[in-house]
Amino acid sequence: MGKIILPHQSYAFDDIKGGNWAESEPYFADSLRFCQDWLCGQTSFELKTSGSTGTPKTIRVQRTQMEVSARATLGFFQIAAHARLLCCLNTAMVAGKMMLVRGMLWDADIYLVNPTADPFSDNKLPQRFDFVAMVPLQVETCLNNPKGLQKLQGIKHLLIGGAGLSPTLFDKIKEQKLNAYQSFGMTETVSHFALAKIEGENLLYRTLPGVKIGTDDSGKLWVKAPMAIEPLLQTNDLVEMVDEDSFFWKGRADFTINSGGVKIQPEILESQIQPYIQSVIGEISFFIGGKDDARLGQKTVLVLETDQISDSQTESLLSLFQRNIPKYQLPKEIFCLREFVRTSSGKINRVKTLEKTL
Template sequence: MPEPLITDLPMSAGPAGLEVLPRLERALAGQGPVRPHDPSVTPQPLPRHDGELPSDLAVVVGTSGSTGTPKLAMLGAQALAASAAATHDRLGGPGQWLLALPPHHVAGLQVLLRSIHAGTRPVVTDPSLTPFALVQAVAAMDGERRYASLVPAQLGQMVEDPMGLEALSRLDAVLVGGAATPPPVAQRARDAGVRIVLTYGMSETCGGCVYDGRALSGLDVRVSDRGTLELGGPCVAYGYLGEPELTAEYFVTDAGARWFRTDDVGSVDERGKVSVTGRADDLINSGGLKVAPRLVEEAALAHVPAITGAIAVGVPHERWGEGVALLVTTSPGGPPVGSVPEGGVAQIREMLRAHLPAHALPQVVRVTSKLPTLGPGKPDRRAAAQVLG
């Protein structure tokens, strides 16, 4: 049997993105896998892949590159079908989807693939979402059940506007993923009657696979000896295209199931509730004590009124080896762009003292006009560390 030929598939954001639906349908039907990419960027040549490609390979999708060079996860048609079916089952049934994300990233791509699976046509709006554009898009949806997928930054913008909140409340579910959602943003949406579903997943698991701390049907979650999460089940990728060593490092078959070894620190309680603390390589080592940046960020957003966005990283500290530094955005009237003076940092530490251990309190705070991101809303900690330098 001839090896399937992977072809590049430029996928535009906005309504033009719907033009690729027939090609995606053919890929799912076994008529040749595709590599989605941003049409404004010339893609790198596909890596050489020794050995046979999976027979049902449908899509190779780029990872976010949060641990270095982006890789191409090999997703089979069966894995994508299992992911779509489990998602619709969890949400209450198949429905019509709103695409407000870049379609070449896995979260946006999955909106199109779930639509194909459900036999519905998605409504598309530009990723630079505005409340008015959201109102128009939701009004154009005519499905019996209506869903959307957003990143936290988009949700944060919508909850600041009554028009955006009202439009979101008309949907049967709003998946939010790609990065951690600030608790105050999530609570504000829920208080307004928006059914948000906080998701966890990655390209290697066909996107979100844990919803509100509960694994989708068919997925298993366990904790490795090093405290990181491992995800197993039918939605797991075959591995990385042209990367046999990384595939062997991160993917394993156990009792007939494929497992993906993540670098995310987390836990699974006796009831099966999954909690994610952050990436193992993001942990800050302050005086021998580990600090999870995500917990510092959530505390800052919840308890420092002027802070509207935050990225925590480790910076060199003479006594403790590493100290906690915060790169933040602020509301109008808050501290201006630049380093926060020592007195201001002391005030922020006092606001956080009741919510964080002493070793997790920030030593340095700097205000920026925009936080650096990777992909659709994921914090770029390397870039933040360079700014905090």
């Protein structure tokens, strides 16, 4: 029989059904109440969308959808019985809730910790885990300290989601030979419906069992998945289909910049310029956006999460861009902001952040 292990207490699943969490720390109390509802047979649950591309909203999903998702992940990774899981994601969001659901359905031991940047700060955690899901920031933090790296190397299957990987983090994961996968999904598909092993030069996403995919006339991905809230879900993701079960992701159609009739995919350009930004400024958050322009319709701009950069840094950046980036893609302006607007799950809200540059 599986159990949930908190920093100072553990509960067998059977004991959770009749538990009272009034005196527990709020985060753990909320997590245990969700488990209680699940174990007592609740048939539907409310999930919050991240709001990374629009207004956050609450949607209702059925228990069966969450079960299908958890079992598809189990089948993909072939997780053994009596597995050991670490839940270090915010359980108010779908990714954290699904870690709890997986543990309960798989009859696993779930180690539940606060969703901080360093999930392994608790010295009492085991050395090895069978399955762990993290956001890129957590992986980056762990890779940059010896204890965290050792723990990462002890994870049999590492799932990374919530945001894209920077080229630097992508290379670090490969260098350490972690068995890591980037997830692809959304709240509406109850977590991921495709996964890409972090290896090679580009991420090749493969669908979970039972998922069907294709593209519309504009190259945007559609999904038919048993775990989705709709029979057919049309996304705004531009993809390159490899076969009926796999694809390369190219970017978001709603982020596409139309500059003088030339369409620019910010995510692709960001990947190209990341090494230059790192060499001149260091490791900072940034993104490419489009702003209204009287002549071009939209112009490409670079937004950096920093108070300011020097004139020499600006000159160095522009020089590197001009030598390595096609002229029509060059950022026409550089903006510096002390702090980006982020969603509750940690993603950069590009629309609201770009509004701060007005």
